[in-house]
Amino acid sequence: MDVRLSEDYLPKFDIDDIVLMRNAIVQSFSARIGDKPRTQYVSDRTSPYVIFSKDSGDGVEQNELSDAEQEILQAFKAWRSATKEYTKTLISSSGEPVLLTRRPLLTTDEIISNKSRYFNYIGMVVGCFDKVQTPKGSYTRTLKLTDFTTNPHPYIRDEGAFADEGTVGIVSPDLILQCTLWDNHAHNCPELQYGDYVLLDNCNRNSNSFERKCLEISIRTSNDRKQYVVKVAKHDSCLAPLLKRKALLEARLEGAKSPEIEVLQHGIRTRDIHDKQTIPVRELIEMETEGMEYVRAAIVQYKPLDIKSWLRDYCRKCKRTFKSTIAEQCEVCEGLLKPVYQAGFVLEDKEGSKLVAWVFDEAADRLFNEYPAQRLKNDASLWPEFEKYMILGHHQKNRPYFTFGIKKYYYSLGTFTEGWNYCIVNSELIFEDD
Template sequence: MSEGINTEFTSEIKELGVIPIAEQVLARNQEVCGVISNIRDIIVPHTQRRDSSRFFTIVDPSTGTLGGRKIQSFHSQKECLPMGQVGDILICRGLTLSDFQGEVRGVLSARYFSASWTTLSIHDLKPIPEVVTDFIASPKNMAIAKVLQKWYKQTGCPLPPTPGDGSREKSVEKSKNELTYFRGKPFLTTAQIGEGLFAYCNFIGVYLGCRYANVSMTLSLTDFTVNPHTGGATKPSYGVSPDVILLCTLWDEHAENCPKLERGDYIMILNGRRKINSHGVLEISIHGDVLSPVYIQKVIKLSPDDERLDDIKARSNSANEHSKNVADPKNTGEKPSNLLYTESIELKEARSVITSPIILPLTTFLQMQTDGVAGKLYNIRGCVTDFRALDPAEWFLRWCLKCEKYSARFLKTCKSCKNPLSDLKYRFCLFLEDARGDQLYIFCIGSNIYNLFPGLPPSLALESVEMAEQLYARMLKLCPKKDDAKTYLDFRVKCIQGSGPRNLAKYALKDTKFYFE
């Protein structure tokens, strides 16, 4: 394991104020530079719910060429995963260093941090033209890259082909031209943009209509996923529920150069900036850039047979199957969808969204149980294996606002203050299992989870038999049958009781919503 370990070059890296790879400890949001010593093929999952992933190892003079940091990268778009060849220099930002069975490993996940990366040629330290991203290397990055270049060249390891000479093309996956500049930005759905984990993103949607202002125009788009920030709007716009509309405001040259669009056209928005506007509505916007020497078209009309539309078409179809009066907007010019009222009713697969803007790293159940500090928040990922109570009639409690106490659902007045009880809350337990096979149960109770099932607050769920059945159906969807593929969901939990010598810590669900699509 000692090949290439070099204390002189390691000291040079330290002098730049950077911790060499071998000395890094568990931490989040780290910037790490190294030479790629191993890079595996991209793994594309069979279901859209999982991210594509790619495993690679980077080395530096502190690790030698046989050691190094193993890094697993995840992204919903395989094109956005790190690329390069053995011998290229890779710079990653937003890396989480976590414990993997006693070994420090890196996780580069665009879902939890704005993870970004670039690949430089070991020959000239320039970005590899075949894998352009919008990552800008800092002077410090470049200084480390110089040290890595000097070190790696003297190790005698074979160098990769020179970039741009054509011999690399086979191993570097090429994407469509217009994606090249924005590859570092993830393609997100409206629901994902709503999660607020990214300031900038790319988006593909169906054009519904447009409003003009002086120097801007605002497009209404849908991609058939749920917008969690509608500012309380309920009135359909362009015949579509506000729940599924994403606004996109174009300014200046982007408004001037917007392609001619007709309702039902598919468009791609590149590098949109996420914001919640003054009405509390989620939108993305594209501002002009007078300083930019080149104009880059960021609103692109896609041909209906473009393969990038597969996801959105699948969502549109599944929505249409469930909705009698909804037709393909492309064929009929009718309402593209009022599915979103139906989407909350017709359940296919479960999905969770963490609604809090606080970003936390993922924790395994074991890590969380070991930590278990009362009041602390954690993000966990697991599949629901069971729930309690088994009888949905027991999933409700009444809450006395005055005494701040729970009472049984059938009680009409609070036992303490004798005031009438009207406020209903959910109360149940979910049993979870994480990818390591560890088990955990979490309490789901009260105002923390009032909106756990969007569109189905506890008061509504008790209003009619149909609604109660819907609630039960959603719960069943959360825990798929044994032979089904496991549905991993993310949960934000709060430790409500710290661990003691005789008890495990207890956790309550918070800031999480379940959607079914």
């Protein structure tokens, strides 16, 4: 809409100020004969301005405004505060200033309810996958990100048995938002590692989000050379809200540790593997290849916390695991069920690096060698004893360190299921009686 302002009465205002004009007239206006008439607001000395400056606050007492004016003003203010953070220039981690598209900055948990078609996003990198070419010849690259708010519809892998498979570091799947970069953005994406912070410019929700029943975003192909994925320096103030949420999560995981119980000095340890050289957890996370390494780490948390739910029934024929029941035959094919464990351990080494490692099947039976899955399925009275050792194993004050063999592997049953995973293998806990 054009606004023709009579300069004599024009107050000073800046970009971002909200201007309320009263008694303005709408006129039809053609610059030349034959032009399509355009409407414009015209104001003169009878049209007082009210400026709501972004710096000096409101130019008028709120109660001087009518209800309708109030409503409009509040809507503008909400929009202004949503976009305010981007009016500043961001400095990327390489020191380059980055000019951002003026879009609202949304957190993962705001994306569904916010009506903006395009938005910006700040997140921590959980995974950055190789570029792939689609059958139609486009290129895509998938990023797994978190801003430590909850994704109401996270991508969950098909295997229902392992609902929280895919946790990376401290980031569980419900905190992860997947973003697909298309074509020029897939090519221009900077090199990213776990723990990097990025700002994504001009994202939108994937249109198939509802059909797929999961919330994902993407940056669509564009014909410019601008960098839409920008690595953000750790000290940039735009990260403050995210870092605060991250610190809260870390504190919560710390607090979820075992209750105070009687401490046994050496109640539990791993079988000594003298000839195995261990590497720091950080090094294992940064490794770009699959492989098997040993780490020396404490168990800071295990999940699920209810260890009875570690026990599952596996059907070899159906290649599926089920919730453990007293049944010995598969409901689907009547094949014999094999009791197995599936659990996740948050491991932390002396440098403070954390990793979620899964333990399952034969490797789990070996790890818990005195309490294999079949034994616990046969004799449920053993659970309290087993649990006592597990609680000791990750006791806060008397934190024992264990040597674990960790297999790192790339899980890639499909574009949206891929990612690095870690599982405990070739390790054995020894439970010593007091």
